[in-house]
Amino acid sequence: MADEQAEASSSSAWSKTLVAGPSPYHESSQYRDWRYSPSQLTSLREALNKKSVEVVTRNTELEKEAQKKLGHDFQDPPPLTSYLSVQDEQLLLRFYLSQASTIIRQGFGLPEVVESTAMSYLKRFYLKNSVMEWHPRIIMPTCIYLAAKTTNYPVLMEHFTPKFAKLDAQEIIDTEFVVSQSLSFQFWVRTPEKALRGWALDLQTKPKADVKAVKKSISSALTFLSASRLTDAEFIFTPSQISLAALRLADRGLVDEYLEWKYEENGETTFGLTKGRLVEILVELEAMIETGKTELDRKTVKDIDKRLKQCSNPAKIPGTALYIQRKEEQAKEVAAQKAEKTLKLKEGMSDRDMVFGDVIRPTQSKKDTKTWSPRVTMGSDRPLDGAKMEPSGMGLKDEAMGNLIGGAGLRDIGKTHEDI
Amino acid sequence: MSRMGPTKGVAMRVPKNPPGMRKPTTASGRYGGSNRPGGDDGYLYVAGIRDPSHKVTEFKTESDVCPVCHTDRQFNKNLRLLISPCYHKMCESCIDRLFTLGPEPCPQCGRILRKVNFAHQTFEDLKVEKEVSVRRRMAKYYNKNEKDFATKREYNDYLEEAEDITFNLLNDIDVEATEARITEFARKNAEIIAANEKKRALEMINEGEREEVLRKAKEERARMVAEYDRKEEIESERIQQEVLEAVARGDHKLAQDIESRGKREAAVRAEALAAAIPPSIASLLTDPRARSLQASAGSNGEHTQHQPGSPSYSGRFVAYPYSDPSEAPALRWFNLMDDYVDYRPGVIDAKRNKDGKYRGGGFDLGQFWEMEIRTAVEALGIEPLV
Numbered sequence: 001m002a003d004e005q006a007e008a009s010s011s012s013a014w015s016k017t018l019v020a021g022p023s024p025y026h027e028s029s030q031y032r033d034w035r036y037s038p039s040q041l042t043s044l045r046e047a048l049n050k051k052s053v054e055v056v057t058r059n060t061e062l063e064k065e066a067q068k069k070l071g072h073d074f075q076d077p078p079p080l081t082s083y084l085s086v087q088d089e090q091l092l093l094r095f096y097l098s099q100a101s102t103i104i105r106q107g108f109g110l111p112e113v114v115e116s117t118a119m120s121y122l123k124r125f126y127l128k129n130s131v132m133e134w135h136p137r138i139i140m141p142t143c144i145y146l147a148a149k150t151t152n153y154p155v156l157m158e159h160f161t162p163k164f165a166k167l168d169a170q171e172i173i174d175t176e177f178v179v180s181q182s183l184s185f186q187f188w189v190r191t192p193e194k195a196l197r198g199w200a201l202d203l204q205t206k207p208k209a210d211v212k213a214v215k216k217s218i219s220s221a222l223t224f225l226s227a228s229r230l231t232d233a234e235f236i237f238t239p240s241q242i243s244l245a246a247l248r249l250a251d252r253g254l255v256d257e258y259l260e261w262k263y264e265e266n267g268e269t270t271f272g273l274t275k276g277r278l279v280e281i282l283v284e285l286e287a288m289i290e291t292g293k294t295e296l297d298r299k300t301v302k303d304i305d306k307r308l309k310q311c312s313n314p315a316k317i318p319g320t321a322l323y324i325q326r327k328e329e330q331a332k333e334v335a336a337q338k339a340e341k342t343l344k345l346k347e348g349m350s351d352r353d354m355v356f357g358d359v360i361r362p363t364q365s366k367k368d369t370k371t372w373s374p375r376v377t378m379g380s381d382r383p384l385d386g387a388k389m390e391p392s393g394m395g396l397k398d399e400a401m402g403n404l405i406g407g408a409g410l411r412d413i414g415k416t417h418e419d420i
Numbered sequence: 421m422s423r424m425g426p427t428k429g430v431a432m433r434v435p436k437n438p439p440g441m442r443k444p445t446t447a448s449g450r451y452g453g454s455n456r457p458g459g460d461d462g463y464l465y466v467a468g469i470r471d472p473s474h475k476v477t478e479f480k481t482e483s484d485v486c487p488v489c490h491t492d493r494q495f496n497k498n499l500r501l502l503i504s505p506c507y508h509k510m511c512e513s514c515i516d517r518l519f520t521l522g523p524e525p526c527p528q529c530g531r532i533l534r535k536v537n538f539a540h541q542t543f544e545d546l547k548v549e550k551e552v553s554v555r556r557r558m559a560k561y562y563n564k565n566e567k568d569f570a571t572k573r574e575y576n577d578y579l580e581e582a583e584d585i586t587f588n589l590l591n592d593i594d595v596e597a598t599e600a601r602i603t604e605f606a607r608k609n610a611e612i613i614a615a616n617e618k619k620r621a622l623e624m625i626n627e628g629e630r631e632e633v634l635r636k637a638k639e640e641r642a643r644m645v646a647e648y649d650r651k652e653e654i655e656s657e658r659i660q661q662e663v664l665e666a667v668a669r670g671d672h673k674l675a676q677d678i679e680s681r682g683k684r685e686a687a688v689r690a691e692a693l694a695a696a697i698p699p700s701i702a703s704l705l706t707d708p709r710a711r712s713l714q715a716s717a718g719s720n721g722e723h724t725q726h727q728p729g730s731p732s733y734s735g736r737f738v739a740y741p742y743s744d745p746s747e748a749p750a751l752r753w754f755n756l757m758d759d760y761v762d763y764r765p766g767v768i769d770a771k772r773n774k775d776g777k778y779r780g781g782g783f784d785l786g787q788f789w790e791m792e793i794r795t796a797v798e799a800l801g802i803e804p805l806v
Contacts, residue, residue: 020741022749023798027742037805190795198796201760201789211761238799262753270753272801281804 025238029186034124036235044127045086052130053083056313059322063314066321083311088304089131095301096136097122097230100144107163110153112222116191118147119229121183127235128182133313134175141167142175150187192225192234195243203254206261213254220250227292228285237285245285479541486511488518488527502538506531507546510538547590554589558582561606563616581605648693652686750798756790 021027036044084092097119104115121143122136141164148155157169180187196218203214224246228234233242248255263275271278314320484501485492488510493499501509508528510518518524519535526533543549562582569575588598606613659682666675728738762768770785783791 020743023743023794024745025795025799025802031799031802035805040805190799194792195796195799198792198794201762202754202793202796204760205755205757215761215763236804238802240796240799241802243796244800266753271797272749273803278800 025190025240028190029184029188030190031238033184033186034235038232038236041127041232041235042086045089048128048130049084049086049089052132052313056083056132056311059313059315060311063320063322066325070321082307084132084304084308088307089126091296091301092131092136092304092308093122093126094230095296096140098296100140101226101229103163104144104147108148108155110148110155112193112225113191114144114147114151114153115226116193116229117151117187117189118144120189120191120234121147121179123232123234125179125182131308132311133316134178135308135312138167138171138175139179142172142179145172146176146179146187189234190239192228192239192243192246193222195240196221196225196247199244199247203258206258210254213251217247217251217254221246224249224289228289230292231288233285233288233292236288237281241281241285242289245282245289248282249286249289476542479544481544486514488514501541503541503546503549504531504533505537506533507550509541509546551590554586558586558589560617561602561609561613563613563620564609565616568612568616644693644696648689652689655686656682748794748798750794753797754793756786756793758786760789762789 021031025031100118100122101115104110104118105112108114122140125134125139125143126136141160145155145157145160157172161167161169161172200214200218203209204211221243225243228242228246237245244255259275259278263270268274273281314322315326317323478500480500482493484499486499486501486509491499491511491513496511496513500512502512502515503509504526506526506529508526510527514527515535515538518527519533523532523534525531541549543552562578562585564578566572566575569578585598585601588594659678662678663675666672666678726733726735728735767785767788770782
């Protein structure tokens with residue numbers, strides 16, 4: 001009893017740090033760690049951009065040094081203004097997001113949950129890393145590959161890489177862990193599709209509900225949902241809110257009537273919000289989703305990509321002098337560690353040597369093993385084609401046993417027929 | 421050695437030691453021979469390892485061949501190669517054949533041997549075998565400790581002297597001179613050697629006793645834990661039975677009471693068991709559960725108390741708190757209908773098979789719908805951050 005109480009007190013202190021929320025969504029990592037306000041997002045991105053510019057500048061300087069060392073002509077680092085700005089990064093990211101969406105839905109034919117999860121991964125990754133450090137050309141397929149795995153619709157690598165232009169399987173495997181780390185290994189993304197289905201069901205509970213209208217609204221709501229994925233909606237709002245907003249965009253009247261009925265039925269604090277506040281949130285979301293519908297200018301994206309080539313981190317690009325240098329340093333470190341280890345082992349071994357003279361070797365070598373099964377008069381387990389027939393000697397020889405059949409022949413004792 | 425025949429020519433002679441049995445001629449042990457330097461045949465030491473616990477097994481390989489008669493295990497299944505004092509191997513039949521009638525020279529080196537001097541091989545490498553016996557003999561005389569010396573230099577000199585002698589004996593260098601050195605040393609340090617010998621003997625006894633005591637304690641505790649397990653199983657089954665009956669009668673409160681009471685009693689019993697196992701013994705028990713019992717009972721007094729969230733936590737399982745779905749606020753905001761219109765093909769199939777002919781596993785349709793509606797409704801009220 002005392003035992004239990006003591007433990008309860010110690011663990012209750014810990015338990016207080018982890019409180020059960022009113023719903024499973026409150027206990028999810030998405031609610032805990034991936035929730036930002038719009039201002040937080042912009043400041044986060046700006047800080048990230050600034051830091052990446054610093055890193056890239058520094059590395060390009062180092063690259064210049066490394067190239068000079070190798071005796072190559074060095075390229076001057078680009079001026080600070082030509083580095084990518086936050087808007088450029090976001091534009092590029094959005095392009096790759098839409099690409100990812102097409103590839104998953106049309107290229108692989110995977111369900112919406114995979115598409116949603118992969119795009120979330122991509123967005124989350126680029127909240128922690130910059131485009132200049134990790135090119136989306138590689139990160140995007142990695143996110144798709146990971147998302148397919150984590151949502152239980154895995155695609156084999158050999159079927160995966162052909163869908164992309166000039167993609168090596170090794171590149172994906174190398175970056176998989178980096179991406180997982182940037183996601184803090186929180187792989188389950190709460191996506192809005194399930195909530196959308198839930199709303200479609202609950203809309204039917206209204207008396208005199210128009211079921212056909214509900215059905216029609218689902219498909220257009222899904223397109224609005226895919227538009228929302230190109231925006232930051234998931235960092236600011238919850239999947240329930242996003243899905244309801246998408247539905248409202250699809251059929252405003254339907255949703256408004258439903259909400260009115262709902263608040264009449266259950267009172268002012270249905271859903272934990274007043275109706276006015278809820279509609280405000282929905283309107284805000286709708287505006288955001290609309291921004292996701294705008295088409296991207298391909299030319300601008302191409303320009304950004306070109307500029308990115310100039311200002312990406314040379315340490316991460318295989319083939320640059322700096323990359324090679326870093327790799328060599330790494331290899332040296334590993335080799336040094338290994339050498340230490342073998343040295344230690346050798347010293348340990350030589351201690352033994354001193355006491356016992358020679359190193360004790362096992363007396364059983366391959367040659368000495370014999371099988372003792374009485375039925376195997378040949379003695380060895382190996383097939384007979386291994387044995388050689390000696391024409392002038394009389395025996396069938398086996399390397400381990402000497403003569404197997406017959407006695408020793410002349411050749412076995414080192415004589416020829418002329419010696420007799 | 422008595423010879424019972426009149427002349428050498430008569431065939432019948434009763435051997436002193438029948439084959440297979442070796443009577444010790446002196447008090448020095450099973451393997452006979454004398455351990456005196458320069459003893460009756462000039463043997464300085466006896467081959468063979470003294471092993472009172474009988475745990476060491478004889479060394480044998482499949483490719484053993486007697487160097488004298490070239491028998492191998494195929495001819496003689498019970499081939500056993502014994503070692504002479506000059507560290508040559510011979511099979512038992514050769515030994516019988518050669519040495520039954522008295523001392524004869526060794527077929528490989530010519531040294532005079534007796535049947536009684538042969539011992540079985542323990543180590544694969546005969547050099548090791550020799551080394552072990554040499555060092556055993558050396559340890560009888562050179563048994564001083566570091567404490568017996570005034571300076572470290574003297575101790576090191578003593579050690580070097582000992583190793584030097586050992587090396588000479590092992591490699592048969594200047595054997596007589598080396599023997600002289602040993603006798604000289606033994607004579608000079610007789611008292612110290614004797615005192616150290618006594619101390620060591622005492623320690624060995626203590627060691628043996630302690631091991632015995634520990635072993636007994638382990639057995640006892642293991643038995644206690646096994647008994648406790650058995651009782652726990654019976655008890656838990658009984659409680660389960662009672663709970664089932666209570667639930668069958670519809671009395672849920674009683675069922676809960678029984679369960680909680682059972683848990684409390686189980687905790688008390690676990691604590692009693694943990695208290696009965698003293699920490700020194702509990703650490704020896706290989707049963708991880710016993711260790712954890714001990715850890716939980718002892719953890720109250722420890723100053724490093726690990727929290728349940730950390731990897732070093734070793735106490736009882738503490739569950740993460742989670743929201744109770746039956747008490748979720750979201751329940752108030754929707755009413756689950758019996759049937760919905762849902763055009764998804766999986767749902768249509770499920771409905772068609774509703775007449776109890778489900779062929780595969782899966783969610784109950786009602787639960788599936790409820791899950792989706794809850795997902796929609798539960799997180800609607802979360803205010804966005806500003």
